[in-house]
Amino acid sequence: MPETKYVYDFAEGNKDLKDLLGGKGANLAEMTNLGLPVPPGFTITTEACTVFLETGSTPSSLDDEVTTHLDALESARGKRLGDPDDPLLVSVRSGAKFSMPGMMETVLNVGLNDRSVEGLARQADNERFAWDSYRRLIQMFGKTVQHIEGEAFEDALDEVKRAKDTDNDLDLDADDLRKVVDAYKGIVREHTGADFPQDPREQLTAAINAVFNSWNSDRAVLYRRQERIPGDLGTAVSVVAMVFGNLGMDSGTGVAFTRDPGTGEQGVYGDYLQNAQGEDVVAGIRNTVPLQDLEKLDKTSYDRLMEIMATLEGHYKDLCDIEFTVEAGQLWMLQTRVGKRTAAAAFRIASQLVDEGVIDLDEAVQRVTGEQLVQLMFPQFDTTAKVHQLGRGMSASPGAAVGKAVFDSYTAVKWSRSGEKVILVRRETNPDDLNGMIAAQGILTSRGGKTSHAAVVARGMGKTCVCGAEELQVNTKRRYLTAPDGTEVHEGDVISVDGTTGRVYLGEVPVVDSPVVSYFEGVVEEQDDLVQAVHRIMTHADSTRRMGVRANADTAEDAERARRFGAEGIGLCRTEHMFLGERRQHVERLILAEDDEQRDQALEALLPLQRWDFLQLLTAMDGLPTTIRLLDPPLHEFLPNITELSVRVALAESRGEKNENDLRLMQAVHRLHEANPMLGLRGVRLGLVVPGLFDLQVRAIAEAAAQLLKLGKDPKPEIMIPLVGSVQELEIIQADAKKVLAEVAEQTGEELSILIGTMIELPRAALTADQIAEAAQFFSFGTNDLTQTTWGFSRDDVEAAFFSTYLEVGIFGVSPFETIDVDGVGELVRIGTEKGRATRPDLKVGVCGEHGGDPDSVHFFNEVGLDYVSCSPFRVPVARLEAARATVSQEGGSDSR
Numbered sequence: 001m002p003e004t005k006y007v008y009d010f011a012e013g014n015k016d017l018k019d020l021l022g023g024k025g026a027n028l029a030e031m032t033n034l035g036l037p038v039p040p041g042f043t044i045t046t047e048a049c050t051v052f053l054e055t056g057s058t059p060s061s062l063d064d065e066v067t068t069h070l071d072a073l074e075s076a077r078g079k080r081l082g083d084p085d086d087p088l089l090v091s092v093r094s095g096a097k098f099s100m101p102g103m104m105e106t107v108l109n110v111g112l113n114d115r116s117v118e119g120l121a122r123q124a125d126n127e128r129f130a131w132d133s134y135r136r137l138i139q140m141f142g143k144t145v146q147h148i149e150g151e152a153f154e155d156a157l158d159e160v161k162r163a164k165d166t167d168n169d170l171d172l173d174a175d176d177l178r179k180v181v182d183a184y185k186g187i188v189r190e191h192t193g194a195d196f197p198q199d200p201r202e203q204l205t206a207a208i209n210a211v212f213n214s215w216n217s218d219r220a221v222l223y224r225r226q227e228r229i230p231g232d233l234g235t236a237v238s239v240v241a242m243v244f245g246n247l248g249m250d251s252g253t254g255v256a257f258t259r260d261p262g263t264g265e266q267g268v269y270g271d272y273l274q275n276a277q278g279e280d281v282v283a284g285i286r287n288t289v290p291l292q293d294l295e296k297l298d299k300t301s302y303d304r305l306m307e308i309m310a311t312l313e314g315h316y317k318d319l320c321d322i323e324f325t326v327e328a329g330q331l332w333m334l335q336t337r338v339g340k341r342t343a344a345a346a347f348r349i350a351s352q353l354v355d356e357g358v359i360d361l362d363e364a365v366q367r368v369t370g371e372q373l374v375q376l377m378f379p380q381f382d383t384t385a386k387v388h389q390l391g392r393g394m395s396a397s398p399g400a401a402v403g404k405a406v407f408d409s410y411t412a413v414k415w416s417r418s419g420e421k422v423i424l425v426r427r428e429t430n431p432d433d434l435n436g437m438i439a440a441q442g443i444l445t446s447r448g449g450k451t452s453h454a455a456v457v458a459r460g461m462g463k464t465c466v467c468g469a470e471e472l473q474v475n476t477k478r479r480y481l482t483a484p485d486g487t488e489v490h491e492g493d494v495i496s497v498d499g500t501t502g503r504v505y506l507g508e509v510p511v512v513d514s515p516v517v518s519y520f521e522g523v524v525e526e527q528d529d530l531v532q533a534v535h536r537i538m539t540h541a542d543s544t545r546r547m548g549v550r551a552n553a554d555t556a557e558d559a560e561r562a563r564r565f566g567a568e569g570i571g572l573c574r575t576e577h578m579f580l581g582e583r584r585q586h587v588e589r590l591i592l593a594e595d596d597e598q599r600d601q602a603l604e605a606l607l608p609l610q611r612w613d614f615l616q617l618l619t620a621m622d623g624l625p626t627t628i629r630l631l632d633p634p635l636h637e638f639l640p641n642i643t644e645l646s647v648r649v650a651l652a653e654s655r656g657e658k659n660e661n662d663l664r665l666m667q668a669v670h671r672l673h674e675a676n677p678m679l680g681l682r683g684v685r686l687g688l689v690v691p692g693l694f695d696l697q698v699r700a701i702a703e704a705a706a707q708l709l710k711l712g713k714d715p716k717p718e719i720m721i722p723l724v725g726s727v728q729e730l731e732i733i734q735a736d737a738k739k740v741l742a743e744v745a746e747q748t749g750e751e752l753s754i755l756i757g758t759m760i761e762l763p764r765a766a767l768t769a770d771q772i773a774e775a776a777q778f779f780s781f782g783t784n785d786l787t788q789t790t791w792g793f794s795r796d797d798v799e800a801a802f803f804s805t806y807l808e809v810g811i812f813g814v815s816p817f818e819t820i821d822v823d824g825v826g827e828l829v830r831i832g833t834e835k836g837r838a839t840r841p842d843l844k845v846g847v848c849g850e851h852g853g854d855p856d857s858v859h860f861f862n863e864v865g866l867d868y869v870s871c872s873p874f875r876v877p878v879a880r881l882e883a884a885r886a887t888v889s890q891e892g893g894s895d896s897r
Contacts, residue, residue, distance in 0.1 A: 006048040007065040009072065010041055015316075020045050022236030024095025027336050034315065036308055036333050040076045041090070041240035042069040044208060046097070049234035052212045063205075070204075070239075077241050082200025086123050087116035089133070089242040092207040094214060096235040099337055101456040103223045103431055104235055105144040105214040107207040108277060109137035109242060113198040117181075121174075129247050131177035136277060138184040138196055141203065145210040148191045150430075156183040170275060204239070211237045219434045225813060226438055226461060228856075243332040245325040246277050250298070253278045256291055256305065256322045258313040261341040261459060262395055264348030268292050268306070270322075271449040278323060278334065287468060288449045294326075301331045312336050317358045318367070319349055340459045342398050343372035344530050351533035361540040362888050368537060369885070370855040370878035375399065375462045376534065377520075377874070379511035381498050388506040390483040390495070393444070393469030396455035398500040401442025401464035402508050404492050407479045409436025411491070416440070423495055425481060427474050429454040437463065442497040444504060446474045446481075464499035472504065520565050520877055538877065541884035542566070547861065548868035549879045550625070552848060554578065556616035559626075562873035566880050569625035569716075570617070571780060571870020572848035575697060576633035578613050590690065603696045610700035618708055618715040625716045627780060627848070627870075629759060630697050630733075632683045632722035676794075683723025683759075687733050694721075698737045702744035702752055709750045718755045720780060725764045727771040734775055759848070761785035766832035773839035780870070781829050783849030783857075787816050790825050817850070820857040830864050846870060855882045862886035 013021050013029030021029065025043030032038045044062070051059045074080050079088035089111040094104035112120065112134045121130035135157075142148040157169075160180050164171060172180070188196045197203055214220060215235045224231055245253035256270035270291035295302040305324060308331075312320045321339030325332045341349065350364040359367070381400045403421035406412045409432070412424045416439035424440040426433065428447040437443055437457060442464035445454045449468050458465030473482040479491040487506060489495055496509040513521075519531045527535070550571030551562030559570060579586070586606050593599035618626055649662050687694035698719060705715040719737060724730045734756050745752045757778030760766055766786070769779070788795055795817055806812045820826045829847070836843045846868040851857035853875025861869055862883060869879050 003061055004047060004059070005065075006045050006059055006062050007069050008043050008045065009069060010038065010043070013043065018097045019233075020047065020236070022046060022095035022097055022238075023099055023337050024093060024335055025236045025238045028238060028240070030315075031312075031333050031336060034311065036311070037331060038333050039241040039243050040073055041238055042066075042073065043095075044237040044239070046234040046236045049212045049215060049236065050232070052209065053215065053234060058209070058212075066204075066208075066239075073239075073241060081204070082111040082113060082116050083119065084115040085119045087111050087119055087200075089120070090204065091238075091240045091242055092204065092211060093238045093240065094211045094235045095238055096215070096229075097233050098227070098229045099340065100220060100223055100227075100229070101340075101453065103214075103220040103434070104217070105211050106279070107137070107140045107144050107210070108279070109133045109140075110203045110207055111200040111242075112137050113200065113203075115198075116200070124244075124247060126247060127174035128172075128177060129244065131174050131181060132172075132246055133244065133277075135177055135180045135184055136279075137203075138181065138188065140279075141196070141207065142184065142188050142191075144214070145206045146188065146192050148187065152187050152191070153184055156180065156187060159183070208237050208239075211235060219431050221810075222434055222438070225807065226434075228813060231810065231813075240334070243325050243327045243330075243334075244277070245273075245327065246275055247328050249274050250329055251325075251327050252276055252294075252297075253325045254288070254291060254294065254323075256309060256324065257339055258309045258320045258322075259345070259349055259352075261319065261321070261339050261345055262398065264319075264341065264345035264352065266352070271452075272297075278325065287447055287470060298326060298329060301326045301329065304331050308333060314358075317353065319345070340456060342459055343368075343375035343462060344398060346372050347376070347533040347537060348530060351536055354536075361537075362544065362892075364537055365541050365544065365881070365884050365888055368881070370858070370882040371462065373516075373534070373878055373881055374875075376516040376530070377514055377877070380500065380514050381496065381505075382510045382512045385510050387496075387509055388487070390481075390485075390487060390489065390504045390506050391469050391471045392504065393446075393466040393472075393502045394449055394455070395498075395500055395502040396449075396452075396467040397443075397458040397463060397465035399442065399462075399464030400509070400511050401440075401497045401499065402494065402511075403441040405481070405489050405495050406436075406440075407474070407476045407491055409433045409439075412436035413439045423497055425474060425476075425489075425495075426454070427476060428452060429457070437461070442466075442499065444469060444472075444495075444497050446470060446472050458499075464497055466497050466499055466502050466504060469502070469504060521561075522564055538566075538881065541881050544887055545880065545883035546887045547858075547866060547883040548846075549876055549883060550627070550846065550848075550868050550870035551873045551876050552852075552870055553617075553873060556620040558873055559617055559620035562876055563621065563624070565873050565876040567624075567873065567876045568868070569627070570621055571627050571846050571852070571868060572720075573617060573626065573628045574632070575610075575613075575629060576631050578610065579631070579633075590693065599692060603692050607696055607700055610697060611704050614701050614704035614717070615707065618704055618717060619713065621716075622708070623714040623716065625718055627718040627720050627757075627778075627846075628697075628701055629720040629722050630694050631686060632759075633686075679789075684721050684729045684733055685723065687721070688729065694733055695736055695740050698740045699744060702741050702754065703748070705752060705754065706744055706748035706750040710748070718757060718778065720757055720759050720778075722759045722782070723761060723785070724758045724772060724776075725762045727768065727775055730758050730772060730775045755844075757844075760829075760832050762789050763828055766828035767835075769832040769835035770839045773836040773843055776836070776840075776843070778844040779832065779836050779846070781832065781845075781847040781849065781866075783820060783825060783829070783847055783851045784817065786828060786849070787821065787825050790821070790828060791816060819854050820851045820860050822860055826860055826864075829861070829866075833864055833866065853879050855885075858882040859886040859889070862890060 010029045010032040015026050015030035018026045021043045079086050081088045089109050092107045117130050117134045121127040139153040143150045185196050245251045252274040253276050254272035260269045271288035272294045273288045319339045320336050323335040346368045350367040353359045354364050403423040405425050406422045412422050413435050415422050421441050423442050424436045425444045428445050443454050443458050445467045446469050455467045471484045481489045494508050496505040515531050548568045550569040551567035552572040553559040553562050553570050554574050554577040590602035645666050652659050701717050705717050708715040721733050755777040758776045759782045760779050761782035833845050845866050848870040852869035853871030871879050
């Protein structure tokens with residue numbers, strides 16, 4: 001068996017090898033094969049990383065493979081790594097399958113030491129450039145490999161700048177930078193007890209291992225959890241011959257997008273920074289100039305870049321995010337990838353590419369996600385409100401965010417955990433700010449552009465962000481910012497950040513519905529291009545998806561809104577919600593009835609109320625299936641609080657009073673008290689124990705349907721029996737229900753065709769679904785309770801008690817109440833569906849837990865073969881889109897998630 005190959009030259013790979021070469025390595029290989037100007041290099045595979053993480057050391061053959069490819073690289077460049085006269089320098093860059101901007105490590109200028117820095121200076125005829133490159137290596141190596149706090153290096157650099165009386169790095173000359181290097185070497189010696197390594201190969205090996213290790217850094221783990229990226233993929237490492245954007249003012253570095261990642265508009269978008277290396281742009285430590293300015297600075301490089309951008313977009317058939325360097329007038333491509341974009345840009349670009357004939361509508365549906373649609377449905381600031389504008393920056397990631405200003409990530413996390421909404425304000429963010437960025441409602445920076453760390457990460461997370469608000473003076477140490485008009489905003493003051501316009505306001509600005517919500521509501525007067533794009537894609541999604549989408553709605557108002565949002569019926573009407581408020585007393589009377597007469601009186605009082613409820617609901621959903629779940633509350637919800645009742649009785653007795661009703665209530669409460677009411681007398685059990693209760697509801701449903709039929713309407717109620725664990729339970733209730741339906745049909749003269757099914761929310765129900773399907777005409781999986789009963793979790797208790805710990809230590813990637821637990825709960829759904837249909841092939845099967853509106857869960861339900869999902873009205877458009885994406889990806893043999 002041949003040895004595993006761990007290193008690939010760029011010419012050996014392609015864009016389809018992301019699993020092996022990571023996104024960066026695969027795309028560098030693709031650009032190389034397209035004949036674009038890519039510096040030569042090689043990529044160490046993710047498999048090598050996996051071995052390193054599992055064993056603590058690299059594969060035994062890796063060192064020899066790296067030597068072989070390094071020799072080839074040295075031949076291609078005509079230089080040797082670390083040569084004292086004419087050194088080859090390399091960058092060592094991370095690159096996972098999925099983009100994780102700024103989360104893992106990069107080391108530039110590997111190969112420099114005390115001797116080769118002099119040779120580099122002579123070859124470039126530029127001492128300043130050589131010493132600037134050396135100080136960057138020591139700083140990055142110190143932080144990345146030797147785990148020295150970055151502030152130590154920043155403070156040393158600031159000290160040299162203060163001595164020079166400047167704030168600008170470019171004002172430092174070669175002698176100044178020599179002093180910086182000496183200071184940096186002293187910092188390394190102080191923190192590690194050893195000198196900065198002078199052996200270039202030792203530097204390279206240490207940098208590679210550091211990149212591997214960074215896969216499991218705290219920020220990388222947190223980012224993967226946030227973005228739901230699997231933790232076992234590992235990162236590849238690309239070793240690339242250095243090209244230098246810091247050679248002088250005829251050099252520079254930049255980031256470009258083939259379309260605006262914020263809006264989707266076509267044009268020239270990006271940032272450029274003269275006399276700089278790549279991390280200067282991403283870090284935002286110096287403000288960039290717009291990419292268009294490169295045309296004036298270096299028209300030849302600009303024109304060539306425009307050609308390459310067109311080539312890459314045509315090749316990838318999508319928005320491309322490009323990193324490049326100009327070295328003394330020579331353009332080099334350092335990276336490309338399909339770019340992260342805002343939700344609005346995603347829909348616009350997908351529609352544009354259809355118009356351009358680049359993709360079809362099926363692919364357009366794949367290019368957008370349900371979560372992006374949710375972002376478009378968030379409220380926006382009311383532009384007509386009276387506001388106090390503090391300043392304006394770049395609209396890096398849209399949205400309307402309001403919160404208290406905080407000036408460090410620790411405070412952002414702390415305050416948000418206490419229930420506060422916060423805006424993270426920084427001069428610029430770095431990867432260590434990820435916790436704070438996740439916790440904040442929005443992000444505001446005074447430096448950096450649309451390609452800065454803050455902008456890229458915020459867009460990826462769908463988080464509101466304004467970058468480069470230069471007119472705002474941010475003082476993070478003293479925790480305040482100053483606006484041009486002199487207004488000071490201190491930590492804790494409320495600000496509003498508009499990521500769509502880039503404007504920042506003092507105080508809380510009121511919000512209004514987004515145009516997309518208005519479109520779904522049917523009240524848009526004039527369709528803009530975003531609404532048109534959403535309409536186009538949603539129309540195709542509805543014509544493509546296999547699964548139906550219903551809504552969970554308990555009132556006519558909710559049902560009407562769900563219908564406007566595209567619901568094709570109601571998958572869950574929770575009738576217990578109809579018994580709250582003033583009606584609680586009727587249920588209380590029913591439960592406390594001491595004889596048949598009292599019980600019949602209580603039922604008689606409830607019947608017209610329930611009939612009216614169902615008349616309204618069925619009218620709102622006329623012509624569409626409406627699944628009505630019979631009463632399923634934990635019983636304690638309809639009885640007085642035992643503590644409050646005891647106090648009331650005790651106070652009455654102390655006054656010598658005697659309240660017979662309260663005494664009877666207290667006896668009943670004690671008799672019916674349950675230690676775990678979620679697993680107690682509820683659902684079908686309540687219908688069996690309280691005679692006439694379910695019959696009342698069935699009669700109300702039937703009479704409402706008959707009344708509407710007489711009016712020429714088309715009601716389609718379906719009766720769902722909750723919490724069934726045994727077919728015998730269902731058979732008893734079903735027999736009673738059929739008797740009531742027959743009585744109402746005879747009394748009204750209307751033919752009633754009403755399905756009777758059950759909710760599968762207990763593991764036993766799923767495992768005996770073949771038996772239950774003998775009686776049930778449909779199944780609906782109640783995945784909220786099924787998750788509780790499968791895991792043994794009480795949702796009301798565990799989420800606050802220990803879920804945060806489970807997420808932090810990696811037991812959960814995401815809460816099983818948020819996304820279906822495929823291996824456990826999902827397997828029960830699969831078993832229940834297969835067993836049920838084995839007995840009744842035409843069995844209609846749906847899901848009505850909150851998972852019905854979760855994108856990942858929708859894909860699973862489509863795979864299992866459910867007929868529909870049901871979710872809250874607001875999530876209906878999400879489910880419609882994701883059901884289509886699931887259909888397209890399943891038919892295409894791939895998973896678009």
